[in-house]
Amino acid sequence: MLKRTFLGLAGGLLASVALCAPQAWAQAKTEITFARFFGACEGDYGTSQDVAKARGECGVMTTLTNLFNATNKDNILVKPQIIEWGPYYQQFNARMAAHDIPTIAVMHSAQLGDYVRYVEPMDDALKEAGIDTADFTPNARAAVTVGGKIYAMPWDTHSWLWHINLGMFKKAGLLDAGGQPILPKTVDEMIAQAKAVREKTGKPYIVMATSGPGDAANSGRSYYSWMYDQNATIFPNGFEKADFKTPESLATLKAFEALAKADAITKGLDSGGGLGGFLNGAGAIYLTGTWRIDDMLAAEAKPDSPLHEGYAARVFPNLFKTQSVWTDNHTWVLPKGTPAPQHKAALVFLKFLWDHNFDWARGGGHLPARQSLMAEYAKLPQRQYVVDIPTFGKALPHEARRQFGFQNMIGEEVVNIINSGKTAEQAADAMQERSVALLRGR
Amino acid sequence: MSGAASSGIGRPSWANLLFVLPYMLVLAVLLIAPVGLGMWLSFQDYDMLGGWAGGVGFENFTNLLNDRIFLGTVRNTVIFVVLTTPAFIVIGLFLALSLNDRTRRSSALRSIFFGASVLSVTIVTLVWRLVYLPDRGLLADTLAIVGLHGLDPVVSETYALPAIAVVTVWWIIGLPMTLFLAALQQIPAEIYEAAALDRTSRWRTLLFITLPSIRRTVVMVAVLEIILQFQLFGQALLITGGGPNNRSRPMVQFIYEAGFRDLQLGFAAAASQILFALMLLAALAQMWLGRRQDGAS
Numbered sequence: 001m002l003k004r005t006f007l008g009l010a011g012g013l014l015a016s017v018a019l020c021a022p023q024a025w026a027q028a029k030t031e032i033t034f035a036r037f038f039g040a041c042e043g044d045y046g047t048s049q050d051v052a053k054a055r056g057e058c059g060v061m062t063t064l065t066n067l068f069n070a071t072n073k074d075n076i077l078v079k080p081q082i083i084e085w086g087p088y089y090q091q092f093n094a095r096m097a098a099h100d101i102p103t104i105a106v107m108h109s110a111q112l113g114d115y116v117r118y119v120e121p122m123d124d125a126l127k128e129a130g131i132d133t134a135d136f137t138p139n140a141r142a143a144v145t146v147g148g149k150i151y152a153m154p155w156d157t158h159s160w161l162w163h164i165n166l167g168m169f170k171k172a173g174l175l176d177a178g179g180q181p182i183l184p185k186t187v188d189e190m191i192a193q194a195k196a197v198r199e200k201t202g203k204p205y206i207v208m209a210t211s212g213p214g215d216a217a218n219s220g221r222s223y224y225s226w227m228y229d230q231n232a233t234i235f236p237n238g239f240e241k242a243d244f245k246t247p248e249s250l251a252t253l254k255a256f257e258a259l260a261k262a263d264a265i266t267k268g269l270d271s272g273g274g275l276g277g278f279l280n281g282a283g284a285i286y287l288t289g290t291w292r293i294d295d296m297l298a299a300e301a302k303p304d305s306p307l308h309e310g311y312a313a314r315v316f317p318n319l320f321k322t323q324s325v326w327t328d329n330h331t332w333v334l335p336k337g338t339p340a341p342q343h344k345a346a347l348v349f350l351k352f353l354w355d356h357n358f359d360w361a362r363g364g365g366h367l368p369a370r371q372s373l374m375a376e377y378a379k380l381p382q383r384q385y386v387v388d389i390p391t392f393g394k395a396l397p398h399e400a401r402r403q404f405g406f407q408n409m410i411g412e413e414v415v416n417i418i419n420s421g422k423t424a425e426q427a428a429d430a431m432q433e434r435s436v437a438l439l440r441g442r
Numbered sequence: 443m444s445g446a447a448s449s450g451i452g453r454p455s456w457a458n459l460l461f462v463l464p465y466m467l468v469l470a471v472l473l474i475a476p477v478g479l480g481m482w483l484s485f486q487d488y489d490m491l492g493g494w495a496g497g498v499g500f501e502n503f504t505n506l507l508n509d510r511i512f513l514g515t516v517r518n519t520v521i522f523v524v525l526t527t528p529a530f531i532v533i534g535l536f537l538a539l540s541l542n543d544r545t546r547r548s549s550a551l552r553s554i555f556f557g558a559s560v561l562s563v564t565i566v567t568l569v570w571r572l573v574y575l576p577d578r579g580l581l582a583d584t585l586a587i588v589g590l591h592g593l594d595p596v597v598s599e600t601y602a603l604p605a606i607a608v609v610t611v612w613w614i615i616g617l618p619m620t621l622f623l624a625a626l627q628q629i630p631a632e633i634y635e636a637a638a639l640d641r642t643s644r645w646r647t648l649l650f651i652t653l654p655s656i657r658r659t660v661v662m663v664a665v666l667e668i669i670l671q672f673q674l675f676g677q678a679l680l681i682t683g684g685g686p687n688n689r690s691r692p693m694v695q696f697i698y699e700a701g702f703r704d705l706q707l708g709f710a711a712a713a714s715q716i717l718f719a720l721m722l723l724a725a726l727a728q729m730w731l732g733r734r735q736d737g738a739s
Contacts, residue, residue: 087702089703090702090703093490093491093702093705097490114491114705115491117491118491211596211597211682211683212571212680212683213679213680215683216683266576267594267597268575268576268594268597269575269576272571273571273575273576277578402705404703405699405703405704408703412684412685412688415685416686416687419597419685419686419687420597420685420686420687422687430510433510434511437505437509437700437704437709438704440505440706440709441491441492441704441705441706
């Protein structure tokens with residue numbers, strides 16, 4: 001009796017499993033992992049799918065992922081792996097060493113040269129996904145192309161700006177008849193403007209974060225921008241040896257020295273102190289990237305904000321020969337070693353992102369990677385002044401190794417000029433010496 | 443023949459090794475092997491992305507000894523240990539002596555002083571960055587009241603490292619205080635009663651009863667703090683980033699940057715060996731001094 005009951009139960013159980021299994025198999029989703037920085041904001045956007053309302057890098061990325069997971073018809077589940085921006089690449093390295101490879105990972109184009117041997121070439125994959133590579137902006141194309149092959153899907157171009165408090169510029173007499181800011185064209189003009197701002201407002205001309213973790217990059221981006229304005233590079237004689245004592249490099253460092261000597265730039269602020277200070281009227285210009293435009297516009301809209309009298313975003317000004325500026329790009333890479341089903345699913349998600357590139361540009365503040373979106377992007381507030389950056393902006397070629405190490409090292413030495421009175425020549429000497437250690441890596 | 447001897451108690455037996463085997467296995471896998479691997483790495487050209495390119499002998503070490511940034515970090519780290527270790531002993535002992543009673547006030551203060559130790563380095567540095575903020579931080583505002591302007595420790599080559607030392611002592615003074623409290627409570631009350639009967643002054647009681655009684659704890663705290671403070675990293679990275687002009691970059695930050703940012707594992711491993719040697723030497727010197735004093739007393 002007992003045996004019969006047991007057999008009956010077992011048979012029933014098997015039958016249930018057999019009936020349910022096809023349904024369960026039908027529901028099994030293809031999970032792909034999505035390693036990124038840009039922050040975590042589940043509190044505000046945890047379930048949001050309304051991309052038009054999303055603001056900021058985090059808001060747009062989270063909303064786009066939610067929308068894809070809710071609407072894709074290929075039964076794909078994207079699982080974000082959100083890592084703090086500061087240690088992102090350190091963790092990425094550790095994961096690669098442990099063979100814990102994400103399906104898709106964000107990567108700065110400045111890093112792509114170092115990692116190119118670990119990521120899939122994507123020419124065929126992008127074609128398979130239906131992504132039109134002919135629509136890449138020239139800047140985006142150069143950013144993802146190494147040795148003639150495409151190794152990433154470009155997501156944006158980001159660059160370096162002067163964010164200007166027009167109220168303070170007005171007090172200092174630095175607005176033209178149309179109410180637009182007058183930008184300096186030489187180092188001397190810049191110092192004269194700084195003196196006018198100090199005299200009329202009692203505040204420093206430039207606010208820049210220099211002392212927090214990662215803040216050295218701000219000075220590095222500024223250095224590169226003025227170097228590119230002189231059509232110069234830190235690798236004039238090949239990528240095995242940097243040269244920081246060229247006339248152009250010394251001229252750039254002397255521009256920072258002049259700012260420091262004129263007490264025209266803040267000292268010792270971190271990102272929070274710098275941004276908070278600028279938003280509270282602690283200086284006329286804030287040096288940061290395209291990604292802050294939206295925050296500044298939001299501050300300008302507040303009646304009690306010091307920016308309420310007016311805010312302007314302008315490309316980091318050319319003080320030397322030809323307008324150029326530092327650029328970098330967020331890109332999406334497919335690390336090698338992903339199984340075929342996940343690889344295929346990743347391409348579906350990348351196509352979805354590609355189709356929403358404008359949402360990223362609008363909410364995240366960066367320039368689109370798609371040429372076809374530029375006209376629409378230029379219609380957004382202040383973007384008309386930065387929309388041409390992809391045509392004249394520059395970055396180091398992918399052959400230059402350890403680009404983040406260089407950016408940080410250069411930034412630290414520029415910070416030493418600003419914060420602790422190093423001369424341009426002393427900074428150049430130190431940069432030269434430190435570059436040797438950086439280029440030991442392979 | 444005694445019962446113990448006949449049952450084998452006290453006789454060496456290889457089977458006894460089984461009791462320590464689990465610990466030894468964990469120690470070997472998680473400590474001895476990584477230390478050995480680190481030593482091997484320090485003699486290799488090993489790039490995190492470029493991979494292994496063979497042995498390079500002492501090249502990583504000679505490169506380090508010619509690297510002014512690295513030598514600066516050695517200087518900074520040693521200065522930091524010299525600044526903080528005595529402070530931990532003196533302030534920790536002072537707090538322990540002050541709070542070594544059973545009143546509610548002391549109990550509350552003990553909790554408060556120990557409380558900061560449970561905060562993460564991120565929280566601590568966030569708080570102290572607000573204190574050190576140039577022009578409008580708590581320190582700047584306080585100094586402005588007495589007419590002192592422009593003292594920004596974060597951008598001062600002279601004060602950046604002492605500023606980090608202040609943060610560190612504030613943060614983890616609870617541990618030495620607690621160790622000293624435990625030691626003070628081990629001193630028999632009769633000794634103090636005898637001293638009181640002899641009308642011994644408080645100063646002489648401290649010098650001739652309390653301090654000699656807790657000498658071993660002082661050595662232990664010193665060795666512990668030397669080892670801990672040689673590993674300075676988070677506070678420096680988050681408060682000054684190693685600046686200004688490399689004046690507050692510690693050795694661990696250099697190792698982190700060389701290994702994980704610049705991806706030169708062999709070079710970073712060599713710097714780790716130098717740090718290890720320095721810590722070992724400093725701790726051994728402190729223990730030797732402690733034993734010498736034990737022998738003299």
